[in-house]
Amino acid sequence: MDFLRPASWEEALAAKAEHPTAVPIAGGTDVMVEINFDHRRPEYLLDLNRVELLRDWEAGEENVRLGASVTYTQIMEQLRAELPGLALASHTVASPQIRNRGGVGGNLGTASPAGDAHPALLAAGAEVEVESVRGSRFIPIDEFYTGVKRNALQPDELIKTVHIKKADGPQQYSKVGTRNAMVIAVCAFGLALHPETRTVRTGIGSAAPTPVRAKEAEEFLNAALEEGGFWDNGKIITPSIAKQFADLASAACNPIDDVRGTARYRRHAVGIMARRTLGWTWEQYRSTGATLEGAA
């Protein structure tokens, strides 16, 4: 196994162009597990730790430009206001040691349906900036996940940044695991209210071959909120609307039975989390009408 250590982003792109099978490694919290367990033996490892720009983030007017290697700890500590959903998701990632190393770029690169960041990215709305020696492009997060542990990257491309919409309303994130910390998601749910566009976006993790949005649930809720004038009157969402939303979220799942949980439980739990996160975000919206940090 050859270990490539580019000193700059340009060198990294050149290395990836020359060795398209090279596996990028940053925090190593995913790749090293795979290697240690002998699940994969890449010909080349492409170490991105010397590429400074991947560790920067910047909050603009509309978006946060998040470098692929910005750690979950940084997101939790520094981006709680701008990215409350992702900050909550970051809280649930593994242990403090792992959160000090791992970043969103790794979650996207692996594209496991169980990656903790995905539901938050889907709910907030994001674009993944990828680049190769041929140039750069933005991939909408909805089009990024193409299959089980597959994404829309070309072999010569690297993930540079993620442009995530800054929160314009409350966001929440819930994840079910069978212990109270350091656990892989049995399933997860992210929800973001977007008062500016009067829409709700969602993300489901670990309950389908890829991370997915519960689009029918979103459409139903958008219409119901509009129809009832909820965005203006700030009334409590009626239980029947919440229930319908939860049922549609469950229906958006396409889960499997595995050692971590049954398909039936995953559908059930996603419904519960959808109802609860809607309740929490809506309560926050009603009481403040503004963006707040995650309550947890």
Place this chain on the structure above:
Amino acid sequence: MAPNTRTTPAGTPTNVTQKHARGGIGESTLRPDGTLKVTGEFAYSSDMWHEDMLWGHTLRSTVAHAEIASIDISEALATAGVYAVLTYDDLPAKMKNYGLEIQDTPVLANGRVRHHGEPVALVAADHPETARRAAAKIKIDYRELPLVTDEASALAEDAPLLHPGRDDHHSGHVPHPNIVHRQPIIRGDAAEAAKKADVIVTGEYVFGMQDQAFLGPESGLAVPSEDGGVDLYVATQWLHSDLRQIAPVLGLPEEKVRMTLSGVGGAFGGREDISMQIHACLLALRTGKPVKMVYNRFESFFGHVHRHPAKLRYEHGATKDGKITHMKCRIVLDGGAYASASPAVVGNASSLSVGPYVIDNVDIEAVALYTNNPPCGAMRGFGAVQACFAYEAQMDKLAAKLGMDPVEFRRLNAMEQGAIMPTGQVVDSPAPVAELLRRVKARPMPPERQWETAGEGADVRALPGGLSNTTHGEGVVRGVGYAVGIKNVGFSEGFDDYSTARVRLEVINGEPVAMVHTAMAEVGQGGVTVHAQIARTELGVTQVTIHPADTQVGSAGSTSASRQTYMTGGAVKNTCEAVREKVLEIGRRKYGSYHPAWATAELLLESGKVVTDGGEVLADLGELLEDESVDLELEFRHRPTQAFDLVTGQGDGHVQYTFAAHRAVVEVDTELGLVKVIELACAQDVGKALNMLSVVGQIQGGTTQGLGVAVMEEIIVDPKTAKVRNPSFTDYLIPTILDTPTMPVDVLELADPNAPYGLRGLGEAPTLSSTPAVLAAIRNATGLELNKTPVRPEHLTGTL
């Protein structure tokens, strides 16, 4: 002076004659290994290194049951850096098997594999990765055989026999060759007594396969020696038991296999069986080079036995006024492919199946099966855990049916000193079962809704789901549950259970120093701490050196069965007493004529001096011993036990009984089926706490291990393939600190007159009652029956 060996009469009661010594028994002295472990500097067995050493690797079967049609090692052997590839054909001695009680486990598969992960071939190479890659080049042609995975398939008419032609000492009395051992216990007349019952409850319970999950995986270093023997440095639980199994397979006399204990990262029963010991020695002897073997976590799940999964069927009856009339039970333990400790686990499960209750009429049967599932054997609690889970559920059911408080119902039927066990054995030392229950019940309840904060949000760390942020209080219901259990201490059923201690007292630079040498495996239980305390107390010295544990001294028995403080602690005490007597003899010889007290007074050793019990100093040890040392090696035995009758189960089978009770307070998110254990309070009688800090640590550790199997821990074996589905800490979950509740501990010290210092073995009892207490609390919160452990979210939400 050469050490000599002497045996004390069995069960001689001994009293403390020595006065309090600084750092002696009863003090919470700190562990010598504590700081090193916390700071990461402790050298574990996996940290060893030797110049020129090779790395050993084990190739394991990828299927659970198959004939091996052929093995082709040529490509592996041709790999650069590979020094040896061994299969069954390379085994050097006539003896090819090993085993704790029944030698049914092949060192390397002999034409047939019986479980997923069974060792088939060994590779030694100059780099661990080279060894691993070479092993991957070994071609094995498996012809799969039908699987035995449960009682039905084990006893079916055309069932494949796991060990055809077996001739072990249980084979003659078992009803089927796929049953390792069967133990019935009959006392009174359960059928007749059932007629007098006003209420009868029955239940079927399922206990999942728990792993010991020790943090330091199996590892060791074998160094060939010039005399054709081998020096083995290894993390184990019982050096001499390993030795007895290793030497015959190597074709060496035991004195040519010298074993030294290396740093052990936890055990919990999982190191009672051989893992890499023989393999490393074989490779070292073959290559003439030191060989190190270290399992990774994945391999570790296949490298040691697990706790027996069990199916338990119980029937209890009681009268209207709450007295239990009878109990019938049948316990089926899955022993997996090889016997390991299964026979003894059957003995425990049957003889302790009644719990700490007085029930005069019982009809008990326990069996262990041979199957193609992973082999199961010793784990903390050893057969008593599975039974306790079931009988405590039954107690709650009975109480509910009678409309009685579950604790009061238990207290009404609790055994006391003088009670008769179903085996006929009289419980002849304190059995404060009712008092333990009273104490946990009397504790104040932890405050409600602890997740509420002064600010706006909920503190999710205090809620079910924890950091995963699944509830802010929605769906959360509190439940409270109680349980109590009974465990035996020491090796039972007539086993000649002894420990050896060598103690040397000498004067170095004017100061008396005691050296304690035993073969006791320090696996984290704190034995070395306690040995130094005992030596200080018994010899009145400050300085105690603990010699590394090895086979150059007699056996210390196993670090298991809650026995080491009793047994090797007892041996250290016993030898120290003999050393003291010898010192006093020397003193009498030298100075007896100068002072009448040498002949008349009770003499003690205190602060390096011989003193009378009145405190008068008679001699200084430095002057008394000069450059002489007193060096003795003695064996210590507990009082003998008897085998259980194979038909009636009668017999004084156990050495000592030990009891613990728990109250669990849980909060359950009833919609998501997630559980947060808020508090697990324990009360336990330890007879005498030699080191209270260690005592509390043991109780909290055992409690946590019981919690683990209540709500998350389980090795999942696919019933269609008998393959393990979750051999990693990603999917075999053990409690984190956020899953670990506050654990208030209430320690009773009611002396057992038969035991050294009156102490009672304590390490296992809390593991018993913790699990059923948590289950009872979850049942209390949800109203669900819950007959299986671990409880999964699916069980609580009806989404299996």
